[in-house]
Amino acid sequence: MILDLHNHSVASDDGRAKVENYCQWISNRKLPLDGFVLTEHRQFDQASDYRALEDEYGLLVLKASEVETDYGHVLVYGVNEDLLHAFDFTSINLSLELVIKEADRCGAIAVPCHPGRPKVGMCAHYAERGPVEGVSVIETYNGGSRGDENERALELAKTHGYAGIGGSDAHIVSHIGRYGTKIDREIKDEEDLVRALRDGAFEAVTWT
């Protein structure tokens, strides 16, 4: 199945899309997505329940988070109560090492996103301070990247042997489905997704 692994709804301070409108867009445009993941900035949206939308549109809607670290922004899949108590999701100065370690310990996975982007991507920080232990997956296709930023991400993945995911980084409705991640198994929930990402059972895809 194909999931778009990086999107923001109105729950993020800069998100302008309602989740229902993402579902409508995917459905009306017949985008080749089986679902998407909401990765709200510096928080985990525990309260929202999208099961009714999933049933109405036949899409999987999962929840994750995008946190901010000393090596740039990082997607965290499989967020649970334990992880929410492990570090402050609102901080903009988290240690990437800590986020990876705690995600691992709590049954989640940390995936640095838009690595080619200045300041908030991993490439620039790797060049200055060297690699970080424990990274296994990065976002190689990011829908919000400009110029050669995705090429830099691909190069980083190649150099360090990281697997790559794809995500649109949509903040408005029409941006969903620019990139996705093809997973070689059925995903029903966040735990399935974490297992697939840990197993390397996926590839970043685009059709634009």
Add this chain to the structure above:
Amino acid sequence: MDIASLKKEWTGFEFDTADFVVEEQEMLDFALACGEVEPRYTDATHADFQAPTTFTSKFSGRRILPKDFPRIAKRGGFDAGKCVEFHAPVRAGDTITGASRIHDIYEKTGRSGPMIFIVHRMEFRNQRRELVSIVDWRMVQQP
């Protein structure tokens, strides 16, 4: 800069109010500027004539920030836009009162480095004290 302390000290209290008398022509002008085509926004003779839902976003108070609010920006700042929550129609002849407070202060990082967001919230009520809209104006300061 300690954002938690800044937020604790400066959010939640009203620091300014301003009154605005709404005229028919400015409602029509605003509707035209927005590209509205619905008669209730574009036709002053319509039975339900009212201002477009984002109308109050045009109003500014007398102060942007409370008196003595600390200077944050070293590299500059910019406008990050307004978000309008509509509650009730604004009609021609209404007197709208806007009350300002700092609703939130938070940090994030972007391509240009760290940023501090200040959310200026204006609550607009009509002459009957009915809430007509809430406008959140995000201002970015680069420390």
